[in-house]
Amino acid sequence: MSTTTRTTGGAIGASLDRIDGPQKVTGTAPYAYEHHVDNPLYLFPIRSEIARGRVTGIDASAAEALPGMVTVITHENAPQLADTSDRELAILQSDEVAFRGQYIGAVIAETFEVARHAAGLVEVSYDEEPHEAELRENDSDLYTPEQLNAGFPTDTEEGDVDEAFSSAAVTLDERYTTPMEHNNPMEPHTTIALWETGNLTLYESTQGAHPVQRTVAQVFGLDRNRVRVVAPYVGGGFGSKGLPHANTILAALAARMIEGRPVKFALTRQQMFTGVGYRTPTIQRIQLGADEEGHLTAIDHDVIEQTSKIKEFAEQTAVATRSLYATQSRRTTHRLAALDVPVPSWMRAPGEAPGMYALEAAMDEMAIACNLDPIEFRIRNEPEIDAETGLPYSSRNLVACLREGAKRFGWKDRDPSPRARQEGRWLVGTGVASSTYPVFRLPGSRATIRYEGDGRYAVEIGAADIGTGAWTALIQISADAIGVSIEDINLRIGDTTFPFASVAGGSSGITVWGSAIFEAARVFRERHGENPSEGDEVQARTPDNPETENYAMHAFGAYFVEARVDVDTCEVRVPRMAGVFAVGRIINAKTARSQFIGGMTMGLSMALHEESLVDGRFGHVVNHDFAEYHIPTNADVGTMDISWIDEDDPYVNPMGSKGIGEIGIVGSAAAVANAVHHATGVRVRDLPITPDKLLR
């Protein structure tokens, strides 16, 4: 591509290699722990060994005697925080312990080895109180939260569900459970904190530099401009790095005690199982009613999940059920158990992922009960409008995804009877499921465009690339927005020095950051024309989209899975998965495909592998490493056929894109589970589907 060609489009949609590819394949892209700092200190945390109670004594004398020790920080000597209203972040402010593994102190030393050794020498005594760390269906203290994550209402009801259910020709009433899961990005949560003359610099592993800046400034009572957060490269997050957690506060507290020296703190993998968020376990009851033709007449989805006593997180598990299918009557509810546990948080598609597992497994069971093909059953219940808002969809191509996927996968002559195909040792089955994810639009992002001479434009926005490909996609968007080629863009992201960017979460990044860039480009041309002078600059904010008043905006998809189950050991293998998506316009075909593959593989993982096991007696996750908390390896993944429908949605945003980071995991676990049922005839309703649950 010529550097002098001015294009009026065409960068969006190209299948470009990642522009940060060379740095990543050589390992020279600096992640949070890897920024050069002079004369660093190392922090190793001291964590509570009880689940509830008080710290009655801390003896650090043996630790302090070690050569290379700098200090031990506990609630007895820690600086006071200005704002302790967020009790997840208000660490070392009292002797109280709210969950096992909570930070009760830290050792700071000249080397990592000394810090770790010293932390093990600190003797802590406790006054222990009874605790409850396990979610129970019959918990008498279940309560109704005021609202759910992302502001969704807790309960909804339309029509007379009980009447419709009792008069339905076909009914289903089943219970599905999903376990606690941990995000486990490959890069652990990591901070380098440095206080200098009242200013705090954080090299941070985060999905949002500005959200961290705002939270940390508030907790420490600082002006925002005294906190700088740097995060050019982030080694994954999947939600756990979406909100700052206590580890960031601990590093900043320690650094405040030792002004002028940077403090490095990376969680060990085992520490990643406490205090950086997790997916709540869920207990879900689904009731479906249908008439003789297989039209749904009643949908009821009731969810029980957990939160922490110190801070509420209410996952929006049944929200997708409120709109995906047409029905005459519908009810959704969410109830919480507040436990002595770390705070649950976002994990890739919080709500949609566990909720759509249950709904799409139930839809498979209901299709069988109605004697209908599961694709035909879903198409028969396709709604005309969004039931939750009463609005038409800006675009909705779920049916096209189902039909296209059926063709690509070879669904046509499928024998619906379960446990009817065997090849050697393997029982073979196929399954399908739908997917949906809303188009979230977070407020406040801003972009600066500056003409830097010689045909080149700087585009600055504090956005994070956690592996999504934002570094590349935002250059493509900038090129088309400004009307130049991609070589003419100097993109700068991942630093609070640049204009405010909202979190890389809710699949919203490209929607809001891209809209801010388009708006800045429009205003830039308005003010400075086609021949700007060097230094001409414009900053603009993500505009409101009035079309959100007129249309419901959601992405859709469909999955097809082949599962093979060993007839004796019940080992499950998935040799192929297909995903077809209707997600508006694709910004970068290459990186988009990777997002879909990644999401679908995480869905496969949710179906077959992942489960954090809590020992209720002590309140901790027992299988807290990669040897025992299983995620897929290369050998667990087969062929991935990814495609998408050409979807032209003029209402969502200037790019016409809908956000693709999360939809890949939504429903894919159900497609695997449905395929396993088709192969074996065994319906496992409690994830993950491990061999013991298939042995009959």
Add this chain to the structure above:
Amino acid sequence: MDAEITLHVDGAEHRLTVDTRTTLLDALREHLEIISPKKGCDHGQCGACTVLLDGRRANSCLALAVAHDGTEIVTAGGLAENGDLHPMQRSFIEHDGFQCGYCTPGQIVSAVGMLEEVRAGWPSHVTEDLNVEEIVLDDDEIRERMSGNLCRCAAYANIVPAIREGSER
């Protein structure tokens, strides 16, 4: 206790003093500021820290630096010579064999080391004939031999063709 050791990393000789408890990974990252090998689990379970240690792939988080005095170490940074990417690195970029990039240097070093194991005739769990003269590196062999390198972004379906093509260059 400290010890003085020499490490030859990516063609350069380094003399350094390390705590005898320092892992090879931390010696590279914290003492020499060579950040290509990543710390993902500190347990030998994820492979992000993979380096070539005297020509063979190894988890540098499970190696004590003091036990490897005088060794030759190659990291992903060292695979690129004079700024030219190694064919395996180019293939990973073309096939988008990564997203966040944190496991990637380990994946690539592991792939390069793995190809030598195949050339040397080492069988894997999925090699049908243990006595075969020349092992054919098909997709199942790649998947099996690369399963010590975890990728939470789950780029596996792109890593396999990246290695297949990278091995042919």
